[in-house]
Amino acid sequence: xxxxxxxxxxxxxxxxxxxxxxxxxxxxxxxxxxxxxxxxxxxxxxxxxxxxxxxxxxxxxxxxxxxxxxxxxxxxxxxxxxxxxxxxxxxxxxxxxxxxxxxxxxxxxxxxxxxxxxxxxxx
Amino acid sequence: xxxxxxxxxxxxxxxxxxxxxxxxxxxxxxxxxxxxxxxxxxxxxxxxxxxxxxxxxxxxxxxxxxxxxxxxxxxxxxxxxxxxxxxxxxxxxxxxxxxxxxxxxxxxxxxxxxxxxxxxxxxxxxxxxxxxxxxxxxxxxxxxxxxxxxxxxxxxxxxxxxxxxxxxxxxxx
Numbered sequence: 001x002x003x004x005x006x007x008x009x010x011x012x013x014x015x016x017x018x019x020x021x022x023x024x025x026x027x028x029x030x031x032x033x034x035x036x037x038x039x040x041x042x043x044x045x046x047x048x049x050x051x052x053x054x055x056x057x058x059x060x061x062x063x064x065x066x067x068x069x070x071x072x073x074x075x076x077x078x079x080x081x082x083x084x085x086x087x088x089x090x091x092x093x094x095x096x097x098x099x100x101x102x103x104x105x106x107x108x109x110x111x112x113x114x115x116x117x118x119x120x121x122x123x
Numbered sequence: 124x125x126x127x128x129x130x131x132x133x134x135x136x137x138x139x140x141x142x143x144x145x146x147x148x149x150x151x152x153x154x155x156x157x158x159x160x161x162x163x164x165x166x167x168x169x170x171x172x173x174x175x176x177x178x179x180x181x182x183x184x185x186x187x188x189x190x191x192x193x194x195x196x197x198x199x200x201x202x203x204x205x206x207x208x209x210x211x212x213x214x215x216x217x218x219x220x221x222x223x224x225x226x227x228x229x230x231x232x233x234x235x236x237x238x239x240x241x242x243x244x245x246x247x248x249x250x251x252x253x254x255x256x257x258x259x260x261x262x263x264x265x266x267x268x269x270x271x272x273x274x275x276x277x278x279x280x281x282x283x284x285x286x287x288x289x290x291x292x293x294x295x296x
Contacts, residue, residue, distance in 0.1 A: 039261045052226055053261050056252030063253065081259040 025065050032061050034072055035088050045088065126135055162275045165257035172224055172232070172246030183245060189218040189295045190269040193243070194255055196227040197235035199263040205282035206239045212288060215243035219294045222246040225263045271274060 023052065033047035040051040057078075064074050078086050090096045164184055171178045185191055193209060196201040213220050222243035224232050229248070236246075249255050258267060259278070267278035268291055277294065279287050 052252060056226070056256050059251045060253045060256050081256065082261070 028060075028071060029061055031059060031064055032065075032071055035075075036078065037086050037088055039086065040081065066095075154237065163255075164269060164273050164275060167254055167257060169254055170240045170250075171249045172222070172229075172248055178245075178247065183221060184269060184273050187271050188259065190221055191291065192221045192223060192258070192267040192269060194225050194249075194258075194260050194263050194265045196225045196263045197231040198227065199225075201282040202264045203235075205264055206242070207283075208283050208285070208288050208293060209242040210240050212291065213244075215292065216294070218291070219244045221247050222263065223255065223258075225249050226252045270287055 014093065025050060030047065034042075034045050036046040036057060038044045038046050038049035039055045040053045040055075043047050044054075046054045061074060069077070075087055079086045079091075084093070084095065090099070092100050153203045164180060167180045168177055176202065191212065209220065212218070220243045222245070224246055226249070247254070255261075255265070260267075260273075260279070264282050266279040266283055267275050267289075268279075277291070283291075
């Protein structure tokens with residue numbers, strides 16, 4: 001009886017850990033798919049799209065996750081095939097530096113104007 | 124002086140925005156992916172269309188020969204349009220045509236080939252579309268020109284036309 005209980009506990013623990021891994025993989029897959037642009041139906045992510053291209057990407061992301069590829073490796077694979085455009089969160093490079101730096105510059109510029117007007121008001 | 128400075132900054136900022144948006148207006152809305160940096164064909168194992176046996180990339184693409192990989196499907200109308208040109212190209216002995224049947228019903232695909240003719244020396248099955256993704260394709264039809272070192276040197280999105288055919292024939296001469 002004791003052995004049976006012991007075996008049951010082991011089976012349950014293994015089952016739960018597998019479920020946890022599956023859940024982790026599903027969450028990772030969802031995160032990646034939401035960050036990939038569908039090149040056929042632009043404006044939609046691969047996650048939201050039902051196009052053939054999107055379902056092929058879903059298959060390949062699933063395959064790569066099961067093979068043990070990391071999130072970064074999957075993005076790099078897709079970037080090599082389709083360029084930066086396929087990722088919604090582009091890397092900082094010569095094509096995207098305006099995109100990344102302009103909001104920061106505008107933030108500082110606006111901040112400086114507010115700061116100046118506050119000092120003038122104080123004086 | 125202060126007002127002048129504000130006007131100049133505002134003018135520069137608005138001009139900058141205008142240039143960005145004006146340039147954006149001239150850009151095409153449709154995105155065509157460039158050929159990937161590596162340009163080498165992927166290593167794969169797929170099923171052969173006729174024998175249904177597994178076949179590897181090494182067996183399909185041998186060195187010292189030009190290849191044309193054409194991604195097609197029986198449900199794709201532009202594929203029908205380009206088919207006569209592929210038949211014409213298949214007569215050229217300097218190049219081997221490989222067909223990649225994309226997410227298709229095998230019965231319909233066979234009917235398509237039997238009706239319109241088979242320009243391909245070999246047809247591969249890409250039932251889930253993952254091999255097409257490995258090649259960097261994003262739809263059907265799409266055509267890749269592969270050189271003697273197994274490198275992708277040209278990629279044609281959409282159906283091929285006379286102009287593309289001439290370009291291919293010039294390269295493989």
